[in-house]
Amino acid sequence: MFSRLLWCLMLIVFAVRTDAAPKSSARTALVIGNAKYEAAIGPLRNTDNDAKAVAKTLRDLGFAVIEKHNVTRDQLLRAVLEFRATLTDAEVGLFYYAGHGIAVAGSNYLLPIKSGYTSEGGDDVTLRMLAETKLFNVEQAVADMKASGARCNLVILDACRTTAVARTGRTRDVTNPGGLTEMKPPAGSLIAFATDAGQTALDGDGTNGLYTEELLKHLRTPGLTIEQVFKRTRAGVLERSEGGQIPAEYSRLVGDDIFLAGPASSPPPITAPTTPAPLTLDDIAKLAATGKSRECIEALQQHAQSHGTGDYAVQPLETLLEQVKEDLKDATTASPKIESAAATCELVLEALRDCLPPDHEKKATLTAKALNRHGDALLLLGHADEALDAYNAAIPLTPDDSYPIYNRARAHLVLGNTAEAKADFTAAASTKFNQPKARKLAEEALAKLK
Numbered sequence: 001m002f003s004r005l006l007w008c009l010m011l012i013v014f015a016v017r018t019d020a021a022p023k024s025s026a027r028t029a030l031v032i033g034n035a036k037y038e039a040a041i042g043p044l045r046n047t048d049n050d051a052k053a054v055a056k057t058l059r060d061l062g063f064a065v066i067e068k069h070n071v072t073r074d075q076l077l078r079a080v081l082e083f084r085a086t087l088t089d090a091e092v093g094l095f096y097y098a099g100h101g102i103a104v105a106g107s108n109y110l111l112p113i114k115s116g117y118t119s120e121g122g123d124d125v126t127l128r129m130l131a132e133t134k135l136f137n138v139e140q141a142v143a144d145m146k147a148s149g150a151r152c153n154l155v156i157l158d159a160c161r162t163t164a165v166a167r168t169g170r171t172r173d174v175t176n177p178g179g180l181t182e183m184k185p186p187a188g189s190l191i192a193f194a195t196d197a198g199q200t201a202l203d204g205d206g207t208n209g210l211y212t213e214e215l216l217k218h219l220r221t222p223g224l225t226i227e228q229v230f231k232r233t234r235a236g237v238l239e240r241s242e243g244g245q246i247p248a249e250y251s252r253l254v255g256d257d258i259f260l261a262g263p264a265s266s267p268p269p270i271t272a273p274t275t276p277a278p279l280t281l282d283d284i285a286k287l288a289a290t291g292k293s294r295e296c297i298e299a300l301q302q303h304a305q306s307h308g309t310g311d312y313a314v315q316p317l318e319t320l321l322e323q324v325k326e327d328l329k330d331a332t333t334a335s336p337k338i339e340s341a342a343a344t345c346e347l348v349l350e351a352l353r354d355c356l357p358p359d360h361e362k363k364a365t366l367t368a369k370a371l372n373r374h375g376d377a378l379l380l381l382g383h384a385d386e387a388l389d390a391y392n393a394a395i396p397l398t399p400d401d402s403y404p405i406y407n408r409a410r411a412h413l414v415l416g417n418t419a420e421a422k423a424d425f426t427a428a429a430s431t432k433f434n435q436p437k438a439r440k441l442a443e444e445a446l447a448k449l450k
Helices: 003-014 047-060 073-084 122-135 138-148 209-218 226-240 279-288 295-307 310-329 337-356 363-382 384-397 403-412 418-428 437-450
Strands: 026-034 064-069 091-099 103-104 107-110 152-158 190-195 247-249
Touching: 026 047, 047 064, 047 091, 047 152, 047 209, 064 073, 073 138, 103 122, 107 122, 107 138, 107 310, 138 152, 138 190, 138 384, 152 209, 152 226, 190 226, 209 226, 209 384, 226 247, 279 310, 295 310, 295 337, 310 337, 310 363, 337 363, 363 384, 384 403, 403 418, 403 437, 418 437
Parallel strands: 026 064, 026 091, 091 152, 152 190
Antiparallel strands: 103 107, 190 247
């Protein structure tokens, strides 16, 4: 209540000073960079640079920019009021913040300099009251931007950096840093976060934070709509962080596309499509050796369409299956590598059908191997019923191989078919198979069942 009263009083004071109100512009922005935090919060290295770079870029794109650095709560409130006065009838209103931000009791707050906020010993109600009086509620800025009449409102928060103050006495684990939470924007608005809800963003090793560095690239690119700017930013951050940081946007933009850097300078010339030269068998072998399974299989299938089936497919398919074997080796749980191995087996099975003659001497063996390894991958991925089907298809193709029988027993065991599992383990342990390692595995499994 106190926070909202203070906000209303400041609105009245600001309204009286009409002579100082900035003129509205077609594009207007407020850019805040907070870096010089007190030790309890933790200073930031790149946020000042981030705000300066964003402000300069926006000015180059025709924005009237209010730029502030290292602001207290009162200074931040005044800056937002000044910004609000520029939004009437604006084409685009943009609020950018780089600094610390936290979620308190389900709401997002930006941390001003010298806020005096602490989370020690407070329950949710107390922390919410403290946040409302010492911090800045992002939802208030979003609501004010919408009410001020800009046709398109953008809120960009590079504000999920780790801070100890985000952790209450009940959540002191450093793995729970208290990132911002999801927000639903009003119509005509987009809210962009440097990283996904509840996660933290990288402050960056260079002069800018990772997110802002990628954002600046695409803000300056002609021909990109607002949505495309953020999509490309997310892709760049995701790649550079190796999946550790995933930016998120929540959009309810309406109306025609807006190109922040203008339309593309000129459309690319229209040229007749060219058909790439077909890959040679050496090229196909290289694709297999480098693990490019999809490209390899597509090249094999194209070769089969133009030259017919033949022995040429054996070597690359064997290479791909050996790589699958290595990926499955010592694996104990699902992972992207196991998903890739399962997909490779499916592709190999397609190529065996399309590229090898029906009577080829290695077709049955390679098909059984692909089915068996596909079953192994499916087991790790939690699809025991599909794995069972794969083993059932493999066993008749290579009756002298005990591994598919042993593996089928494992699938039965996962599915709770204990009697069937015991029968298969017993069969795989038979001395008629000249596979000592498989026999030993089967015997160990039988011992555990007793």
